[in-house]
Amino acid sequence: MFENKKVNFDKLVQYGFACVHGKYIYKTELLDGEFCLTVCVTNKGDVGTEVVEVSTGELYTLHLIEGANGSFVGKIREEYETVLQDIEEKCFELDVFKSPYTRQVIDFARKEYGDEPEYLWEKFPDNAVLRRKDTSKWYAAILTVKREKLGLEGDGKVEVIDIRMNPQEQESLVDNKTYFAGYHMNKKHWLTIVLDGSVGIEEIYSRIRTSYSLAVK
Numbered sequence: 001m002f003e004n005k006k007v008n009f010d011k012l013v014q015y016g017f018a019c020v021h022g023k024y025i026y027k028t029e030l031l032d033g034e035f036c037l038t039v040c041v042t043n044k045g046d047v048g049t050e051v052v053e054v055s056t057g058e059l060y061t062l063h064l065i066e067g068a069n070g071s072f073v074g075k076i077r078e079e080y081e082t083v084l085q086d087i088e089e090k091c092f093e094l095d096v097f098k099s100p101y102t103r104q105v106i107d108f109a110r111k112e113y114g115d116e117p118e119y120l121w122e123k124f125p126d127n128a129v130l131r132r133k134d135t136s137k138w139y140a141a142i143l144t145v146k147r148e149k150l151g152l153e154g155d156g157k158v159e160v161i162d163i164r165m166n167p168q169e170q171e172s173l174v175d176n177k178t179y180f181a182g183y184h185m186n187k188k189h190w191l192t193i194v195l196d197g198s199v200g201i202e203e204i205y206s207r208i209r210t211s212y213s214l215a216v217k
Contacts, residue, residue, distance in 0.1 A: 105142065127141070
């Protein structure tokens with residue numbers, strides 16, 4: 001539930017969390033007061049929970065066991081998840097991309113055009129697009145791809161940006177080191193840049209502006 005999310009501590013306090021010894025604590029009742037749910041958020045944004053039966057003071061964990069069924073445990077699980085979903089929606093924000101260059105690109109689109117990334121694919125939560133408001137056309141796609149898919153050495157993944165490009169200029173730029181033909185896009189009309197510093201951020205901003213101008217009907 002909290003994967004790819006970052007906490008907003010001010011919103012935690014507004015929600016009702018209390019800061020205790022550097023941790024943010026929230027308590028609420030479950031099942032009409034029969035159980036007490038404690039939610040703890042650390043200063044790093046890690047989330048932990050504890051459900052205690054009020055009458056006995058004993059820790060309750062059946063709601064966490066996938067195979068545990070029955071109306072009673074089902075009600076506790078439902079109320080437990082409802083509370084966490086509410087906290088997630090009101091106190092946490094999307095934090096999908098980790099590269100400083102990706103964050104700068106997103107901030108640039110926000111300030112330059114008032115656009116926010118759109119996460120369109122449930123199966124690919126670490127991919128997003130930026131689109132013009134007036135034409136609804138994409139001018140950038142920010143993707144997380146395996147290095148080997150681009151022919152790069154090493155294991156793991158990298159964050160890249162796909163942008164529109166004039167075919168003549170695109171062909172002259174592609175060197176499969178810093179510039180690549182559009183990944184999962186039209187190879188003649190899109191250009192891929194790895195967001196790792198191999199291309200300067202100001203140059204990326206300039207190419208985003210060009211891509212924006214090309215995203216017309």
